[in-house]
Amino acid sequence: MTESSAAVPPSDEARLARAALMRAGESGDPLLGRLIEVCGPVEALAQIREGELTAEISRRLAHDRGRTLRDLQAKVTGWRTRLLAADPERDLLVGRERGARLVVPGDIEWPSQLDDLGAGRPTGLWVEGEADLRFSCLRSVAIVGARAATPYGVHVASEMGAELGQEGWTVVSGGAYGVDSAAHRGALTTEAPTVAVLACGTDYCYPSGHHDLFAVIRERGVLISESPPGAHPTRSRFLIRNRLIAALSRGTVVAEAAVRSGALNTVNHALALHRHIGAVPGPVTSESSAGCHALLRQGKAQCVTNAAEVLDLIGAIGADLAPEPKGTVIPLDSLSPEARAVLDAIPSRGPGAGPATIAVAAGIDIQTALSRLGALAAAGYVQHGRQGWRLRDRR
Amino acid sequence: MTESSAAVPPSDEARLARAALMRAGESGDPLLGRLIEVCGPVEALAQIREGELTAEISRRLAHDRGRTLRDLQAKVTGWRTRLLAADPERDLLVGRERGARLVVPGDIEWPSQLDDLGAGRPTGLWVEGEADLRFSCLRSVAIVGARAATPYGVHVASEMGAELGQEGWTVVSGGAYGVDSAAHRGALTTEAPTVAVLACGTDYCYPSGHHDLFAVIRERGVLISESPPGAHPTRSRFLIRNRLIAALSRGTVVAEAAVRSGALNTVNHALALHRHIGAVPGPVTSESSAGCHALLRQGKAQCVTNAAEVLDLIGAIGADLAPEPKGTVIPLDSLSPEARAVLDAIPSRGPGAGPATIAVAAGIDIQTALSRLGALAAAGYVQHGRQGWRLRDRR
Structure with a gap:
């Protein structure tokens, strides 16, 4: 990689280039991510605006990502077309007006654990709220689960969120109805920050019923998104968003999920990132817990029944994980x-x-x-x- | 071992000797079990009646079981004293009058998987009921759990008992209130036999509220016990009885159990016998499922939520287990x-x-x-x- 998140702070030019590139490609596009890795955001943007990459970069990207040169050129053309309609300076201005800051790799607030996503690392993150994203996520747990949660799932998620918050851990979730909001609300009963990773702009407020919840999270934690202020949620954004929930936190706990739940998508991201997974068991008579039980049966998740057991798990994860950025863990x-x-x-x-x-x-x-x-x-x-x-x- | 269960049927003399030895020692006494292994029940009885073992047998037993000769002699004296008060012929007669048969190693009805208990193998089993003990237990699963079961535990145990019965599997349990009786009753809704392993004589009916349940099990399955007809249950008999539940069945499923439950004693026996264990998850808000969750967390049990998953587990057990008695598994x-x-x-x-x-x-x-x-x-x-x-x- 040519750019380390702990290195020199990004220039205004680099920040503006990243804002533009966030408009050019879909969030998490590993080809665009690799291009930025290889030549940095300013040069990547310049080449896309040219309408073609240099021969050397083209060969390298095609080789790295297993693409044909023609395929690669088609992508570049697509990015260029979208750039024509983009106004990154306005995005930064609108973000500032609406209280959102663009946090990019190299910023002191950048959570370096996102680098584990490799080429799928976000180009940047829109962050809205009083808390510091990086510091909030250093000791964080994702709590995920069904939107259509049962009273049991809501109870489990909010208890766990509150217990983790009391222990000084940050709850990361997706701000959705059901388990997500219960986990955030549990955390908000404590002094700990909570982080909601949204599939729309941080000002968009989806679901609309969470207007008040998001207002409190802005005050006490952060709302974050790969999409610029004003962006609507789309189905694909929900799925790609899930990788951020998994990557930001040290471990993911599924509080309640049926067999076909979006929460299991987050679990798969967490597994791919070698984060460990906890699943909360529930009544076997409840279809809403069947996804959790399947994870236990498949050996993908450890059984966790309370926050202390989650922290046992996270502790083990801490030991197993790639070492923290140098100098951060000091006796x-x-x-x-x-x-x-x-x-x-x-x-x-x-x-x-x-x-x-x-x-x-x-x-x-x-x-x-x-x-x-x-x-x-x-x-x-x-x-x-x-x-x-x-x-x-x-x- | 000098005596194989598949060998010549036991003589009347051997059966009578075993009935006497069941009065002499506590159930599951491995020293007495080893003595019978080494010299057979008739000779073992004769030496105990003499008041001392031969020098060679003494040395061998003391060595095998890590006992001093004095310690061994004290045991023999104890057995002899209890034998003086025993009337094994009357036991057989009373048993016959009350409909119980004494099944001993070598009998065609002897379940040879009990041989896995080694020196702790029962000296004999009192069996009451229409079904054949050996055949009933060839494809059997133990369902165990709390006496003070919640409605959830009762529901799970009876559903699982019924589903296993429908698949032609025998449910083995302890005939107690709560999970045990729910599992038996579930099985009794099908054509499959069910086996209740009691800590008292098969005619004693403990708990007394199970008079009708035991009557139906006699008709459709078997009641079994190491204690002769008329014997009262004692605390130690419950614990020693649990090893039979574990040893008779191919796997043990804990339907619902708190952290300190007798069911976990059965699990430990099953683990020692290399049987696999299933645990049914429940609400984390229920202390009554905390024992099941602990088993899952310790990796001692697989998560099972229905009979099909139990049979998956048992299938794996079948493959892992010591080979079935020769000639029994034939394509x-x-x-x-x-x-x-x-x-x-x-x-x-x-x-x-x-x-x-x-x-x-x-x-x-x-x-x-x-x-x-x-x-x-x-x-x-x-x-x-x-x-x-x-x-x-x-x-």
Whole structure:
């Protein structure tokens, strides 16, 4: 890869190019993703606007993705056509007006676990809400399940969401009716943020009955989407969206799902990403739990009946996963002097402190302070709340 | 072992000796079991009546079971004391009067899978009822669970019992309130026999509320016990009885059980015997299913939600198990001429035929006919109903 998410912050030009590319290709298009990987967003955009890729890039992409050159050219032509109708500067302007920020790889708020999606990594994410997406997702669990949930499924999802939130874990879900909203609502009864991954623009509010729920999530967590503000949900966007739910979180729990449930699509993404899966059992007399039981029978999921068992599972996942981005998981006695200074600068009581305050108190520059705060958050020492940084009780 | 269950039928003297030895030792005492293995029931009884074992036998038993000679002598003295109060001839007489037969190793009705218990194999079993114990248990599943079952547990156990019965499988359980009786009752709605393994004499009727249930099981299945007619249930008898439920059946399914349930004792016996285990999930909000969920989480049990899934599991067990007694599992095209003749002699319709009728029709003696019928039953070709032998629909 030519671009690491922990590297130099993206330029305005790169951000604008990504906004354009998000209009050019479908979300998650691995060919476009590979093109951006290979030559960066600015050059990728320039070549698409030319109407053809350079011979070397063409050969490389065709080889990497198993495409013919003709097939590749057809894709480029399609992207170019869609670009003609795109106005990325307006997208950024509209986003800003509506309170949404475009977070792209290289941004400090970019959740680097999305890099596990490889070429299917999002080109960018529209994020709306008070919480920090990256920090919120460092200790996060996806809770998914049926829209047509039974009272049992709703109860299980909201209890689990609340228990996980109490333990300082973020609930990631899809903002839909049924299990999704129950999980978000459970989490919202605690101080933890919750993350809703939408298949439409973050301002669109689908389903419309969730206007109030989304308003609270904006205040206490984040709404995110690959689609720009104003975009309608489509069937394909729901499916492609599911990979983000799986990739953002350390593990996915299916609270209630029938045999043919969209939640199982999320499970398949999570399996492909080597995240582990939990399934909540239910009455065998309920078709609405049959998908969970099938996952247990197939050995794809571990049986989980409460949040403690979910965290057991996630703990195991933490150990199994690819190592965290370097420097983020640090035992207390081996913290760097700078990290130690940042930790000491964070008030142990009260609503929290902003990064500038912390930087001054620690005697370092704000950029270093933000970097150390990220590492400390990943290691579970600190958390980012609505009113700034504060210490987290260690489990 | 000096005594094979498939060998010569036991003599009257051996049967009487076993009846006496069942009075001498506690059920399942592996030291007594080993003594009988080593020198046979008649000689074992004679040595106990002497008050001491021969030097050679003493050394061998002490070595085999990791006992001191003094410890061994104390056991022998205890057995001898209890023998003084025993009247095995009366036991056989009382049993006969009350309709119970003593089935011992070597009898054609002896279920040879009990030999997997090794030295803990029962000395003999009191059997009451119309069905044949050995044939009933060839294709059998244990369904166990809580006495204090919820309506959900009762529903699951009775449905599963009925579905297994419909598929021609025998339900083995403990005759207790709750899950046990629901499983028996489910099975009794079909033509399949059911086997209740009791911790008291087969005539004692514990719990007393099961008088009618036991009456029906006597007619359509069997009640069995290691304790002689008239014996009361004791706490230790319940626990030691559980090993028989596990050993008789090809697999054990826990329909509903809390974390501290006696059903889990049966599961541990089944695990020790390398039988596989199924657990039925239930609502995570129900403490009564927490034992099942724990089994799933520990990887001790497979998740099963209906009889078809139980039979999938049992099928796998069949393949994994120690081979069936020789000659019992025979593909249709490799049946011996005698077995073929017996199969042809069994009426394909109607209530069934007795072994004498079949022997005449097949042109062989009745002992050979019985042996071939056993083999054919084990292979799933025929079954023994209330009115004789008939063909079984092949699955």
